[in-house]
Amino acid sequence: MQDNVAHPDAPQATDRVVQLRGVTKLYTRGGEVVRVLEMLDLDLPRGDFVALMGPSGSGKTTLLNLIGGLDRPTEGSIEVDGLAIDRLSSAALGRWRADHVGFVFQMYNLLPVLSAERNVELPLLLTKLSRRERLQRVHTALALVGLEDRARHRPRELSGGQEQRVGIARAIVTDPTLLLCDEPTGDLDRKSGDEILDLLRALNQEFGKTIIMVTHDPRAAERANRTLHLDKGRLERQTH
Amino acid sequence: MASWLSLVWANLARRKLRLFFTLASIAVAFLMFGLLEALRGSLAGSVSLAGADRLITMSKISIIQPLPRSYLEKARGVAGVEAVASFNWFGGVVKDGRTQIPVYATEPAKFLAMYPEVKISAAETTAWLNDRQGAIVGPLLANEYGWQVGDKVPLRSTIYRQENGADTWEFNIHAIYDVIGGAGWDKGSVVFDYDYFNESLQFGRNSIGWLVVKVADPREAEQVSHRVDALFANSSAETKTATERAFIKQATEQVGNIGALLISVVSAVFFTMLLVTANTIAQSVHERTNEFGVMKTLGFTDRSLLALVVSESLLLTLVGGAIGMALAYVAAQALATTVKQFLPVFGIGLRTVVVAPLLMVAMGLIAGAWPAAIAMRLRITDALRRGA
Ligand SMILES: Nc1ncnc2c1ncn2[C@@H]1O[C@H](COP(=O)(O)OP(=O)(O)OP(=O)(O)O)[C@@H](O)[C@H]1O
Ligand SMILES: [Mg+2]
Numbered sequence: 121m122q123d124n125v126a127h128p129d130a131p132q133a134t135d136r137v138v139q140l141r142g143v144t145k146l147y148t149r150g151g152e153v154v155r156v157l158e159m160l161d162l163d164l165p166r167g168d169f170v171a172l173m174g175p176s177g178s179g180k181t182t183l184l185n186l187i188g189g190l191d192r193p194t195e196g197s198i199e200v201d202g203l204a205i206d207r208l209s210s211a212a213l214g215r216w217r218a219d220h221v222g223f224v225f226q227m228y229n230l231l232p233v234l235s236a237e238r239n240v241e242l243p244l245l246l247t248k249l250s251r252r253e254r255l256q257r258v259h260t261a262l263a264l265v266g267l268e269d270r271a272r273h274r275p276r277e278l279s280g281g282q283e284q285r286v287g288i289a290r291a292i293v294t295d296p297t298l299l300l301c302d303e304p305t306g307d308l309d310r311k312s313g314d315e316i317l318d319l320l321r322a323l324n325q326e327f328g329k330t331i332i333m334v335t336h337d338p339r340a341a342e343r344a345n346r347t348l349h350l351d352k353g354r355l356e357r358q359t360h
Numbered sequence: 361m362a363s364w365l366s367l368v369w370a371n372l373a374r375r376k377l378r379l380f381f382t383l384a385s386i387a388v389a390f391l392m393f394g395l396l397e398a399l400r401g402s403l404a405g406s407v408s409l410a411g412a413d414r415l416i417t418m419s420k421i422s423i424i425q426p427l428p429r430s431y432l433e434k435a436r437g438v439a440g441v442e443a444v445a446s447f448n449w450f451g452g453v454v455k456d457g458r459t460q461i462p463v464y465a466t467e468p469a470k471f472l473a474m475y476p477e478v479k480i481s482a483a484e485t486t487a488w489l490n491d492r493q494g495a496i497v498g499p500l501l502a503n504e505y506g507w508q509v510g511d512k513v514p515l516r517s518t519i520y521r522q523e524n525g526a527d528t529w530e531f532n533i534h535a536i537y538d539v540i541g542g543a544g545w546d547k548g549s550v551v552f553d554y555d556y557f558n559e560s561l562q563f564g565r566n567s568i569g570w571l572v573v574k575v576a577d578p579r580e581a582e583q584v585s586h587r588v589d590a591l592f593a594n595s596s597a598e599t600k601t602a603t604e605r606a607f608i609k610q611a612t613e614q615v616g617n618i619g620a621l622l623i624s625v626v627s628a629v630f631f632t633m634l635l636v637t638a639n640t641i642a643q644s645v646h647e648r649t650n651e652f653g654v655m656k657t658l659g660f661t662d663r664s665l666l667a668l669v670v671s672e673s674l675l676l677t678l679v680g681g682a683i684g685m686a687l688a689y690v691a692a693q694a695l696a697t698t699v700k701q702f703l704p705v706f707g708i709g710l711r712t713v714v715v716a717p718l719l720m721v722a723m724g725l726i727a728g729a730w731p732a733a734i735a736m737r738l739r740i741t742d743a744l745r746r747g748a
Contacts, residue, residue: 190657190740211661218659225744229654233370238363243658245363290658 136199137297137330138164138187143196145182156182158353160196166297169324169331171341174350180334181302183350187332188221188300189213201297218246222291224301228283230275230290236262237271240289247294261289265319281312288319292329299323301333305340317343368671371644379676382640386680386723387687389626389633390716394688395695396622397712402699413578414474414544415585416607418570420598424449426567427597429558435571438591440584442576445470446568448557451518452550454505461501462549463515465557468494474572475545484509484535492556495531500548502536509533515550521562529557544604573601630723637727641673645731652735653743666736673728674721681720685712 140162147154156179164170172180185191186198189205198206201220208216230239240261244254262268265285275283284304291299301320305313321343323329333344341347349356372379417435419425435444445466452463468489472478480488480496488494497507507513516528531552539547558565575584585601592599645652652665689708696706 185741188657190744214656214659214661217657223657225654229650229744231367231651231654233374234367238367241363242655246659251363 135166136163137166137168137201138162138332139197139199140187141197143186143193143198145179145186145191146194155353157186157193160353160355162348162355164330164332166330167324167328169321169345170333171344171347172332172334172350173336173338173341173347176336178350179353180350184300184302184332184334188223188298189217218243218294220297222294222296222299224284224287224291224299224304226303226306228275228280228287228307230283230286232275235272235274236267236278236286236289239275239286240293243290243294257293258289261293262286264292265289279312280308281315284308284312284316285319288316288323292323292327297330299329299331301331303334303336305335305337313337313340364668364671365675368668368675371648371668372672372676375644378640378643382636382676383680383683385633385636386677387684389629390681390684390720391687391691392622392626392629393716393719394685394708394712395691396626397715398688398692398695398706398708399622401709401711402706412581412603412605413575414604415573415575415581415588415601416570416604417573417585417588417599417601420589420600423570425597426564426569427571427599429566429568431571431592431597431599432568434591435573435588438573438584438587440576440580440587441573443470443473443574445474445572446554446570447572448554448567448569450515450520450550450552450557452515453518455514457516460518461515462546464549464551465554466551467554468551471551474574477539477541478545479538479540480535488534491532491534492553493530493532494534495550495552496535496537497533497550498547499536499538501550507533507536509535520557520564522560523562525562529560572604634723634727637673637676637723638730640676641669641728642731642734644672645669645735648735649738649743649746652738653740653746656738656740656743662736666732669732669735670725670728673732674724677720677724677727678717681716681723685716 140160143157143160143162144155145157147156160183172183174180182191186193187200189200189208192206196206197204203216205213205216230236231242234242237255237258240258241254244257247254249257259268259271262271265288267282267285267289270278270282270286275286278286288304299320304320305316308316317340320331320333324331324345331344333340335341417427417431419427429446432444432446435441448465450463450465451460453460472480472485484496488496495513497513501507505513511533512530513533514528514530521527522529531550537551539545554568573584573588575581581603585603588601589599655665655668656662685708692706692708699706
């Protein structure tokens with residue numbers, strides 16, 4: 121499975137989840153054009169767990185945002201699960217994100233006024249599920265990250281590692297195809313970071329989630345199936 | 361829905377002090393609004409309750425300028441006039457020597473016919489008409505001074521003297537009247553016999569303060585008032601006649617001007633309240649930029665975020681407004697007893713109960729609109745970036 125993608129530019133996988141073709145992303149800042157991504161091609165098979173590394177400012181977050189449908193490419197096409205997401209209207213894109221993508225952030229990004237339980241419930245408010253069904257799912261997700269006993273705690277009553285686990289529970293509660301993590305251990309000590317990585321690994325192996333994880337930590341990258349390097353707007357693949 | 365509402369409230373409650381000040385400013389605005397409306401309503405109420413068929417004739421110069429007694433009979437003869445009664449302002453001071461109360465000398469039988477809303481029993485009527493020293497008193501005064509039927513009450517005049525030099529008259533209370541179905545007469549005055557008064561006077565006999573004229577047909581009130589004034593034109597005491605309604609309106613106009621002033625004050629208070637509320641919401645939106653980014657990431661639509669912010673603003677004005685209106689209700693109840701002598705129908709009216717929530721909603725929408733638009737327009741990537 122690790123080697124069925126010989127080169128990011130040469131897709132062979134039949135069951136692709138992510139397919140980027142000629143993706144370019146430019147930002148204009150003060151009349152100056154910043155070329156962040158340059159003619160990028162990428163294929164990810166279903167069930168992959170990729171680490172995305174690269175120097176600061178190399179465009180890792182930008183790439184993740186494009187794949188997750190938070191932003192649009194300047195040029196090129198992005199398909200996720202066979203759907204050309206760059207052509208969706210922003211309303212349709214919002215619905216698509218809610219159904220198919222889970223995001224995990226470096227700073228956890230939980231709503232401080234809501235309990236862990238209610239934070240995890242948040243994405244389910246967009247579904248037609250009854251309150252009972254929602255709570256059921258919330259508790260399954262919290263149990264999965266090992267935080268069932270903290271359901272009623274507010275984010276500030278939790279440790280960083282626990283907050284991030286709530287963040288992961290929120291990302292998986294809708295059972296998305298794709299899990300996008302932007303430096304999920306970046307703000308954690310080694311022990312908590314390892315626990316998060318164990319959790320992501322389990323989600324990948326036991327639940328078949330396709331995961332893209334941006335990281336600066338080579339040790340974290342080692343936990344993934346393989347590592348992609350982004351530099352000067354281009355991708356280089358590196359397997360370990 | 362319950363989850364949504366608790367999210368809305370949790371967002372408001374995250375800065376307790378700010379929430380308190382904002383609610384207080386909204387509550388004060390609505391408190392003032394409620395009281396002003398009560399005042400306006402009661403002014404309008406007094407005017408509309410006044411008899412449409414009664415005219416008041418007074419000296420053209422001023423109401424304190426007396427008219428000759430003979431005008432009573434002369435006015436009776438004017439076409440379209442059904443009845444006439446005369447009134448004298450006695451300037452009555454109660455026993456404590458300080459408090460002045462409204463005391464009128466009139467013709468008892470004519471008075472009762474003129475003001476059918478003033479109710480006393482048939483037996484009391486007979487007793488009063490048969491005692492020249494008799495008087496009837498309003499329930500507010502009876503309450504205040506503990507007067508009862510059968511009491512002998514001395515009242516000092518600030519204007520008149522008796523022949524023997526005394527300034528105090530004694531009256532026998534024959535009835536405590538009630539006022540039902542109109543407001544031409546108030547509940548806080550003393551009414552007694554003109555003849556008793558007139559005959560005992562040292563000076564100023566056979567003069568009256570003003571006339572109250574009842575017209576046969578209220579639609580002719582205007583013409584009749586012209587006829588009365590024409591009758592006394594070019595005499596030594598010319599008259600000015602107006603409907604009781606116009607008279608009360610004129611008397612309350614000064615209060616009405618205060619009302620206009622209050623309207624501008626309340627408008628200013630509302631404007632300030634709007635700024636405070638909009639600022640509170642805008643600050644809160646600004647602080648939560650990152651959270652809006654997260655919610656959009658999760659798939660919340662621009663519209664649902666707009667709705668979230670507007671809901672917060674609405675909940676704020678509704679809660680603050682409800683507190684303000686509750687305070688206004690309590691304050692109006694307390695004030696009503698104090699002012700009921702002048703404003704018999706003082707209180708929070710139905711109109712206010714309907715208008716206040718509409719105002720709260722309008723204020724909430726206005727205050728929330730701009731911050732909500734900001735939240736709605738946030739680009740996800742920018743919002744997430746700014747929060748980090
Ligand atoms: N909205 C934007 N407007 C202008 N420039 C932007 C914008 N977003 C990103 N950039 C620029 O694009 C480049 C890539 O940013 P990005 O956040 O993707 O980098 P990154 O690899 O995630 O960096 P880091 O490791 O520090 O998180 C940077 O030079 C950044 O300044
Ligand atoms: Mg980044």
